[in-house]
Amino acid sequence: MAPDGPDPRRRGSLTERYPGLDVLVDEPPNAQTAARSNLATPITPRDEHFVRVHHRTPEIDADEWTVSLAGLVEDEAELSMEELRCAFPTESVVHTMECSGNGRTYFEPDAEGDQWSFGAVGNAVWTGTPMSAVLDEYGGATDDGLWLSAMGGEAPPDKDVFCRSIPLAKVREDCLLAYEMNGAPMAPEHGYPVRLVVPGWFGNNSVKWVEEIRVMDGMVEGEAWTDRDGQDYTQYQQSSYRIVPDQDEQPDRHRSVDTVSTYDQMTEDEGVRNAYLFDQLVKSLLTTPEDGATLSGPRIELSGVAWSGEDAVERVEVSTDGGESWDEATFVGPDLGRYALDRFRYVWEPEPGEHTLCSRATDERGRTQPATVSDPEDELRGIENDEFPWNVKGYGNNAYRPLGVTVEVEA
Amino acid sequence: MAPDGPDPRRRGSLTERYPGLDVLVDEPPNAQTAARSNLATPITPRDEHFVRVHHRTPEIDADEWTVSLAGLVEDEAELSMEELRCAFPTESVVHTMECSGNGRTYFEPDAEGDQWSFGAVGNAVWTGTPMSAVLDEYGGATDDGLWLSAMGGEAPPDKDVFCRSIPLAKVREDCLLAYEMNGAPMAPEHGYPVRLVVPGWFGNNSVKWVEEIRVMDGMVEGEAWTDRDGQDYTQYQQSSYRIVPDQDEQPDRHRSVDTVSTYDQMTEDEGVRNAYLFDQLVKSLLTTPEDGATLSGPRIELSGVAWSGEDAVERVEVSTDGGESWDEATFVGPDLGRYALDRFRYVWEPEPGEHTLCSRATDERGRTQPATVSDPEDELRGIENDEFPWNVKGYGNNAYRPLGVTVEVEA
Numbered sequence: 001m002a003p004d005g006p007d008p009r010r011r012g013s014l015t016e017r018y019p020g021l022d023v024l025v026d027e028p029p030n031a032q033t034a035a036r037s038n039l040a041t042p043i044t045p046r047d048e049h050f051v052r053v054h055h056r057t058p059e060i061d062a063d064e065w066t067v068s069l070a071g072l073v074e075d076e077a078e079l080s081m082e083e084l085r086c087a088f089p090t091e092s093v094v095h096t097m098e099c100s101g102n103g104r105t106y107f108e109p110d111a112e113g114d115q116w117s118f119g120a121v122g123n124a125v126w127t128g129t130p131m132s133a134v135l136d137e138y139g140g141a142t143d144d145g146l147w148l149s150a151m152g153g154e155a156p157p158d159k160d161v162f163c164r165s166i167p168l169a170k171v172r173e174d175c176l177l178a179y180e181m182n183g184a185p186m187a188p189e190h191g192y193p194v195r196l197v198v199p200g201w202f203g204n205n206s207v208k209w210v211e212e213i214r215v216m217d218g219m220v221e222g223e224a225w226t227d228r229d230g231q232d233y234t235q236y237q238q239s240s241y242r243i244v245p246d247q248d249e250q251p252d253r254h255r256s257v258d259t260v261s262t263y264d265q266m267t268e269d270e271g272v273r274n275a276y277l278f279d280q281l282v283k284s285l286l287t288t289p290e291d292g293a294t295l296s297g298p299r300i301e302l303s304g305v306a307w308s309g310e311d312a313v314e315r316v317e318v319s320t321d322g323g324e325s326w327d328e329a330t331f332v333g334p335d336l337g338r339y340a341l342d343r344f345r346y347v348w349e350p351e352p353g354e355h356t357l358c359s360r361a362t363d364e365r366g367r368t369q370p371a372t373v374s375d376p377e378d379e380l381r382g383i384e385n386d387e388f389p390w391n392v393k394g395y396g397n398n399a400y401r402p403l404g405v406t407v408e409v410e411a
Numbered sequence: 412m413a414p415d416g417p418d419p420r421r422r423g424s425l426t427e428r429y430p431g432l433d434v435l436v437d438e439p440p441n442a443q444t445a446a447r448s449n450l451a452t453p454i455t456p457r458d459e460h461f462v463r464v465h466h467r468t469p470e471i472d473a474d475e476w477t478v479s480l481a482g483l484v485e486d487e488a489e490l491s492m493e494e495l496r497c498a499f500p501t502e503s504v505v506h507t508m509e510c511s512g513n514g515r516t517y518f519e520p521d522a523e524g525d526q527w528s529f530g531a532v533g534n535a536v537w538t539g540t541p542m543s544a545v546l547d548e549y550g551g552a553t554d555d556g557l558w559l560s561a562m563g564g565e566a567p568p569d570k571d572v573f574c575r576s577i578p579l580a581k582v583r584e585d586c587l588l589a590y591e592m593n594g595a596p597m598a599p600e601h602g603y604p605v606r607l608v609v610p611g612w613f614g615n616n617s618v619k620w621v622e623e624i625r626v627m628d629g630m631v632e633g634e635a636w637t638d639r640d641g642q643d644y645t646q647y648q649q650s651s652y653r654i655v656p657d658q659d660e661q662p663d664r665h666r667s668v669d670t671v672s673t674y675d676q677m678t679e680d681e682g683v684r685n686a687y688l689f690d691q692l693v694k695s696l697l698t699t700p701e702d703g704a705t706l707s708g709p710r711i712e713l714s715g716v717a718w719s720g721e722d723a724v725e726r727v728e729v730s731t732d733g734g735e736s737w738d739e740a741t742f743v744g745p746d747l748g749r750y751a752l753d754r755f756r757y758v759w760e761p762e763p764g765e766h767t768l769c770s771r772a773t774d775e776r777g778r779t780q781p782a783t784v785s786d787p788e789d790e791l792r793g794i795e796n797d798e799f800p801w802n803v804k805g806y807g808n809n810a811y812r813p814l815g816v817t818v819e820v821e822a
Contacts, residue, residue, distance in 0.1 A: 040594035042503075042536045043454040086710035086758045092453075092744040125453045125745060183451035183698075183754070287594075299497035333503040334536060337745055343594065347497045 017187075020048035024114045028053040029189050032102075032119030036405075039121065039305050040287040040343065042334065043094070046182050049122035051189040052099050054162060054236075055154050058209050062193035067177065071214035072146065074139025081193050084177055088129040088137070091176060093199050094340035096123045096307040100202040100241060100277040103397030107373055111394025118285055118403060121307075123341045126197040128178035131171045131213075140215050144169070145256060147216050150196045151233065153209035160235035161228075164205050165219035166198055166278075167260050174199050174339075177210065199339040200310035202262070202277045202396075204241050218255035243275040244392045246376040262309075262396065263367055266382035266389070273381065275396075280309030282369060283398040284316055284344075284361035291405035300348045300409070303332075306361035307341040315362045318346040322356035323371055323401055329359065352411035358404030369400045428598075431459035435525045439464040440600050443513075443530030447816075450532065450716050451698040451754065453745065454505070457593050460533035461614075462600040463510050465573055465647075466565050469620050473596075473604035478588065482625035483557065485550025492604050495588055499540040499548070502587060504610050505751035507534045507718040511613040511652060511688040514808030518784055522805025529696055529814060532718075534752045537608040539589030542582045542624075551626050555580070556667060558627050561607045562644065564620035571646035572639075575616050576630035577609055577689075578671050585610050585750075588621065610750040611721035613673070613688045613807075615652050629666035654686040655803045657787040673720075673807065674778055677793035677800070684792065686807075691720030693780060694809040695727055695755075695772035702816035711759045711820070715740075717772035718752040726773045729757040733767035734782055734812055740770065763822035769815030780811045 014021070014029045020038055021031035032050045033039060041048070062081045069077040099120035104111050131148070134140075146168040155161045166175065178197040179185065186192045191208030198205040225233045238253040243266060251274035259265055265275035284306035289295060306313045317326035329344040344359070362368040371386040380389035388399045425432070425440045431449055432442035443461045444450060452459070473492045480488040510531035515522050542559070545551075557579040566572045577586065589608040590596065597603045602619030609616040636644045649664040654677060662685035670676055676686035695717035700706060717724045728737035740755040755770070773779040782797040791800035799810045 037595060041454075042505075042594055043452075045456055082708055082710060085712050090741070090743050090756050092754075094453075094745050127743060183453055184448060297493055299493060301496050330501070332501050332538060334505050334748055336747070343503075345501050 014051070018047050018051065020045070021051065022119065024116065028056050030114050032116055033122065034119065036118065036285065036287045036290060039119070039123075039285060040303060042123070042336065042343070043182060044122040044124050046124070046184070046187060046190070049124055049181070049190065050099060050120040052101075052120065052203060053154070053189060055156060055159050057188045058153050059188070060153065060193055060209060065193050067194060067210050068212040069134065069138055070212060071216050072141035073135070073215055077138050079134070081179065084129050084134075084194065085179060088133045090127060091130050092125050092127040093174065093176060093197065094123065094125050094336040095197060095199040096121060096339060096341040097203045097206060098280050098283070098307070100204055100395045101393070103399070103403065104394030106397060106399065106402055107390055107394045109376065111390070112392060113394055120203075123336075124181050125183065126176060126178040127180040127183070128176040128194070128197065131175040131177060131196075134177065135172065135215070142168070142172070145217070147219050147256070149214045149216055149220050149233075150207040150210055151212040151214075152207045153211040155231065157231070160232045162207060162236050163220055163233040164207050165216070165237050166205060168215065170198065170260060200280060202241075202280055204236065204277060221253050221255050237276075240393065241277040241395065243277070243381060243389060243395060245379045245381050245389060246392060247379050248274065263383070275381070277395055280307065281396055281398040282306070282308035282311070282313065282361050282363040282367050284313075284359040284369065284400070285403060286357055286359050286405055289405060289407055292407070293405070294408045294410060295350070296410040298349060300350055301345055302348055302357060303343065303345040304329075304359050305341045305343050306359070308361065308363035310339070311363040311365060312338055313342050313361050314364045316342075316344045317360045317362075318348075319358050319360070320348055320350065320355050322404070323358055326360065350409040352409050354406060354408050356404055356406050358400045360400045369398050372399050372401045373397060425462070429458050429462065431456070432462065433530065435527065439467050441525050443527055444533065445530065447529065447696065447698045447701060450530070450534075450696060451714060453534070453747065453754070454593060455533035455535050457535070457595070457598060457601065460535055460592070460601065461510060461531040463512075463531065463614060464565070464600060466567060466570050468599045469564050470599070471564065471604055471620060476604050478605060478621050479623040480545065480549055481623060482627050483552035484546070484626055488549050490545070492590065495540050495545075495605065496590060499544045501538060502541050503536050503538040504585065504587060504608065505534065505536050505747040506608060506610040507532060507750060507752040508614045508617060509691050509694070509718070511615055511806045512804070514810070514814065515805030517808055517810065517813055518801055518805045520787065522801070523803060524805055531614075534747075535592050536594065537587060537589040537606075538591040538594070539587040539605070539608065542586040542588060542607075545588065546583065546626070553579075553583070556628075558630050558667070560625045560627055560631050561618040561621055562623040562625075563618045564622040566642065568642070571643045573618060573647050574631055574644040575618050576627070576648050577616060579626065581609065581671060611690060613652075613691050615647065615688060632664050632666050651804065652688040652806065654688070654792060654800060654806060656790045656792050656800060657803060658790050659685065674794070686792070688806055691718065692807055692809040693717070693719035693722070693724065693772050693774040693778050695724075695770040695780065695811070696814060697768055697770050697816055700816060700818055703818070704816070705819045705821060706761070707821040709760060711761055712756055713759055713768060714743075714754065714756040715770050716752045716754050717770070719772065719774035721750070722774040722776060723749055724753050724772050725775045727753075727755045728771045728773075729759075730769050730771070731759055731761065731766050733815070734769055737771065761820040763820050765817060765819050767815055767817045769811045771811045780809050783810050783812045784808060
């Protein structure tokens with residue numbers, strides 16, 4: 001028996017239910033954090049956490065819902081929510097989840113899709129059953145190079161099914177079948193009653209309303225998956241959520257890739273041409289002051305947040321001249337773990353006038369944020385020369401410009 | 412310059428401003444968390460964190476506010492908020508703050524004061540300037556046995572001033588002059604613009620609206636403090652916030668005490684007779700299910716939270732028969748540090764019928780929750796024979812009975 005979930009009959013517009021969000025599209029619901037300062041909260045409240053839905057938010061009776069476990073397992077299974085909750089251990093992870101389309105609005109010319117600015121990111125505590133425990137219980141295969149595909153209950157019969165393939169090694173390391181967000185049942189828009197949470201990876205990997213999980217010897221690819229019971233399961237794995245320069249046709253489809261680091265896929269010479277959006281890129285954002293603020297005083301405190309997917313953020317620098325010069329910021333606790341954002345602050349002694357402020361984070365592997373997004377004609381597919389590659393769907397933008405803020409300091 | 416604070420002109424009843432709280436008294440504002448499940452949130456949102464005000468909530472212009480540093484320091488000082496924020500390092504701590512009156516309503520007969528049940532406790536991230544940095548900057552004395560008294564800006568001219576004396580060793584170890592709660596300026600009711608946060612100690616020690624901090628060779632005591640400029644600064648240190656059995660007169664006033672552990676003061680034979688409310692006691696609470704719930708299913712997950720002031724919680728046990736028998740619960744992360752509450756869960760396989768559920772935490776020193784509150788006639792002053800001492804003001808109740816819940820399990 002699960003505790004009472006959110007009332008699926010609960011109605012009202014997205015704006016009414018999520019007063020802290022700016023709504024981009026009402027149906028399907030897509031909304032981002034409205035204020036930079038909301039992201040300064042160490043744990044993003046559920047109603048300030050971005051919402052991104054492709055088709056619709058399903059209405060699910062958790063008492064009836066099951067998750068099918070299939071594929072390379074000794075015993076297939078249908079797991080009820082009661083079983084997931086009570087027959088396995090419970091774990092929590094603090095995960096800064098970013099939508100891969102976050103920052104798309106800073107592309108010039110516009111990229112396809114909803115024009116997210118900075119707010120499609122949130123830092124929540126996800127609680128649920130470790131995938132490794134479920135796989136162990138049912139004799140899941142453990143060979144190197146296997147994948148697990150998770151399929152969500154979102155798609156109406158005539159639509160592409162939301163399905164993502166995750167390397168089994170990652171799944172076994174830290175993924176959860178989560179049923180709580182910040183200590184309470186998650187809202188329908190966040191995946192109620194159960195969501196695969198893939199810590200440190202772009203939000204698209206954290207499949208909502210999980211219906212089926214299948215251990216496989218590759219990603220969803222090929223005819224069996226492009227037309228499975230009349231629906232396409234490969235769209236969100238093989239076509240969407242890839243870094244595709246303007247000049248490319250449809251990206252090549254792969255059964256497997258050697259690296260799951262999005263950054264490495266974008267920068268290595270060999271391997272897959274169009275990176276899959278897996279591990280998040282290093283990024284940061286000033287949360288105070290707000291853009292357009294008028295400030296005064298001999299010293300002004302700037303503060304912000306930084307994250308880097310699976311990796312630790314090692315350093316954050318702040319520029320008060322639009323990126324010409326940089327100075328190091330200091331971190332402020334608490335330490336919420338390696339998948340959680342870090343907060344930083346910087347004390348600025350400004351001259352009067354107009355200033356453009358931005359921040360730049362560098363992760364423990366020395367990877368840093370580029371300055372801008374490239375011109376589409378450059379046909380970049382990786383991060384080069386301080387530029388993030390313009391791509392057709394506007395994914396992965398971690399450039400610090402023009403993500404910063406412009407403020408006026410009074411004399 | 413500090414970021415914009417809460418609008419001091421913001422009006423509306425306490426209920427409107429704190430929709431997650433149950434209001435005990437509207438003026439002065441006193442309100443506790445309304446639902447057990449609110450406490451399951453890893454970080455208590457600001458508007459679900461209890462509010463306890465003695466006289467009134469002052470309206471403060473942060474740009475004009477200063478904190479006086481005085482007493483045994485080389486240089487006295489008047490610190491502006493800009494100075495506190497920008498001239499010193501910034502630190503954060505996750506602190507489970509409990510009002511010492513929490514649980515008072517379970518006293519029989521009633522104790523004096525507002526009848527808090529379980530909700531005068533919250534777990535927030537407090538951010539500010541380490542007191543040690545301020546003291547070092549102005550040459551604060553460091554001798555053993557000194558105290559620091561913090562005075563709040565709450566009292567109208569004819570009222571007792573809220574002043575608390577904290578041992579300097581504790582102050583230098585981990586206390587903050589906090590200006591943010593959960594990454595944003597705190598609400599007026601929580602101490603805006605600046606609050607002394609004493610991690611792990613009962614809320615009364617975390618003086619709000621701090622006006623003066625003074626390094627002294629003892630606690631506030633004696634004529635200079637009972638009548639300082641016509642006001643009494645000793646009331647909340649020497650008379651209130653003491654464990655006083657029904658048979659005692661006014662407790663003896665002390666310049667100093669050897670132990671700051673509330674528990675140790677309550678249990679040691681020598682020393683102070685009426686314990687001062689400093690370090691919090693070990694305590695736990697079921698957050699799910701709610702009291703009175705009707706449940707069904709072969710397995711039911713119970714969950715809750717536990718905390719123990721400065722000490723780590725080592726074990727939580729759950730009873731489903733009102734305290735007759737106990738079984739160990741498991742902890743669920745994330746680990747938010749030693750001053751933060753821990754979440755636990757327990758899977759129960761119930762028989763149909765009515766059941767009384769409760770939890771009992773034990774800290775790393777082996778101290779545990781007693782079963783009940785004693786009869787006033789027993790004149791207990793410590794925790795003995797599984798009983799917490801009934802005391803005149805109803806402080807410190809950490810008994811697990813009748814803090815539990817009664818539920819009905821359907822066949």
